[in-house]
Amino acid sequence: MSSRPELQAPPEIFYDDTEARKYTSSSRIIEIQAKLSERALELLALPDDGVPRLLLDIGCGSGLSGETLSENGHQWIGLDISQSMLDVALEREVEGDLLLSDMGQGLPLRTGVIDGAISISAIQWLCNADKSSHEPRLRLKAFFGSLYRCLARGAKAAFQVYPENVAQRELILSSAMRAGFAGGVVIDYPHSSKMRKEFVVLTCGPPSISSSVPQGKGQDGESCSDDESSGDEEDQTVCISDRHRPRKKQKVTKKGRTRQWILKRKEKGRRKGNVVPRDTKYTGRKRKARF
Amino acid sequence: MRLLIHNMLSSNIKGVINGFPLRIEVDKVEEKQVDFDAAFLRKMFHKIEWKALLDAALTLGYAELPEEAPDSSVLESDEFLQKFHHALLELDLEEGALVCPETGRKFPVTKGIPNMLLHEDEV
Numbered sequence: 001m002s003s004r005p006e007l008q009a010p011p012e013i014f015y016d017d018t019e020a021r022k023y024t025s026s027s028r029i030i031e032i033q034a035k036l037s038e039r040a041l042e043l044l045a046l047p048d049d050g051v052p053r054l055l056l057d058i059g060c061g062s063g064l065s066g067e068t069l070s071e072n073g074h075q076w077i078g079l080d081i082s083q084s085m086l087d088v089a090l091e092r093e094v095e096g097d098l099l100l101s102d103m104g105q106g107l108p109l110r111t112g113v114i115d116g117a118i119s120i121s122a123i124q125w126l127c128n129a130d131k132s133s134h135e136p137r138l139r140l141k142a143f144f145g146s147l148y149r150c151l152a153r154g155a156k157a158a159f160q161v162y163p164e165n166v167a168q169r170e171l172i173l174s175s176a177m178r179a180g181f182a183g184g185v186v187i188d189y190p191h192s193s194k195m196r197k198e199f200v201v202l203t204c205g206p207p208s209i210s211s212s213v214p215q216g217k218g219q220d221g222e223s224c225s226d227d228e229s230s231g232d233e234e235d236q237t238v239c240i241s242d243r244h245r246p247r248k249k250q251k252v253t254k255k256g257r258t259r260q261w262i263l264k265r266k267e268k269g270r271r272k273g274n275v276v277p278r279d280t281k282y283t284g285r286k287r288k289a290r291f
Numbered sequence: 292m293r294l295l296i297h298n299m300l301s302s303n304i305k306g307v308i309n310g311f312p313l314r315i316e317v318d319k320v321e322e323k324q325v326d327f328d329a330a331f332l333r334k335m336f337h338k339i340e341w342k343a344l345l346d347a348a349l350t351l352g353y354a355e356l357p358e359e360a361p362d363s364s365v366l367e368s369d370e371f372l373q374k375f376h377h378a379l380l381e382l383d384l385e386e387g388a389l390v391c392p393e394t395g396r397k398f399p400v401t402k403g404i405p406n407m408l409l410h411e412d413e414v
């Protein structure tokens with residue numbers, strides 16, 4: 001990203017019809033957003049019981065991130081401030097329920113009903129004052145306060161963010177802590193300028209073991225042992241940092257979504273004319289548990 | 292807007308103490324077919340405010356839900372789950388409005404999407 005979109009115009013203006021379409025027809029963007037969403041979902045650490053959860057996708061845009069939630073069998077509510085982005089989401093027949101809403105005004109949801117929240121490439125928008133009435137601190141406060149209320153106790157939020165600088169990251173984090181969240185920042189591939197990704201991971205409720213922040217991927221000193229890194233398409237880059245977790249936990253089949261189920265969903269996607277990754281021997285294969 | 296979402300939505304206009312449930316005004320309702328998932332329904336059941344769901348379903352023209360808030364023994368009944376599923380996930384308000392119970396402010400619903408954006412003096 002050479003010039004930051006957040007600095008060009010308010011989101012509801014920047015993401016107009018043209019930009020919304022451009023955004024959603026780039027296969028590169030689709031792939032990146034899907035990967036980020038997959039990782040955010042993983043950071044939510046939902047119980048591995050195959051029961052669909054009710055999740056929130058904040059700044060859902062055209063539904064690229066939400067689609068990952070559907071693919072993993074969850075129900076989701078997506079909210080976004082840009083009508084144009086939501087129009088594209090409608091066109092693409094995403095399975096989530098959509099709301100036109102400004103997260104900086106607080107989330108219009110009742111208490112304790114949401115099982116987890118993700119947000120992909122959106123929260124940093126709150127750090128900008130797009131109108132004279134905007135005060136980033138107050139908007140972050142309204143956002144995190146309402147998020148804290150609508151999440152069930154113990155539920156997590158995982159937000160991939162592109163903060164402009166250290167001060168922005170601090171601003172986001174301190175707003176979250178003040179709202180009552182425990183958590184911190186997970187950085188994947190901190191040493192690669194290209195692959196580096198930041199996630200704010202928060203837990204609703206008082207600090208506990210489950211609210212400790214998981215490690216990022218590709219950290220120094222976390223080397224991949226041979227047997228852990230064979231035969232996976234992402235091997236060269238993924239360093240496994242879950243060696244503290246009991247072995248058997250990693251063997252549970254993920255969400256009980258079978259290969260059959262995934263192939264069916266992909267077929268459906270193709271019929272709709274969506275860009276769907278081709279079926280390979282990796283399709284529906286269990287990924288390694290990763291943090 | 293499906294009733295699952297309606298049951299979670301609450302008006303967050305400044306000064307409003309209880310913004311739930313939003314009253315529904317109907318212009319157009321659609322029914323969509325959604326895959327039945329008993330596990331999800333059983334999980335959601337405990338989060339649902341029954342009276343709000345019942346009234347919302349009636350407003351959208353569906354009168355098959357039990358009037359009294361059922362206890363969780365109904366979750367064993369397939370017949371109940373089917374109705375619950377239909378009310379919660381298949382009824383869809385395409386066009387209409389949601390009305391804040393305290394202020395009467397209307398949030399329009401267009402193409403199935405509630406517009407929950409607040410005016411500056413409502414924040």
Ligand SMILES: C[S@@+](CC[C@H](N)C(=O)[O-])C[C@H]1O[C@@H](n2cnc3c(N)ncnc32)[C@H](O)[C@@H]1O
Binds near residue numbers: 015062085104119125
């Ligand atoms: C880079 S896009 C990401 C969209 C989607 N999460 C994805 O992964 O494809 C950022 C989105 O955040 C939304 N956004 C920015 N500020 C927002 C706000 N205050 N409230 C809600 N959405 C906002 C924009 O409209 C845009 O759709």
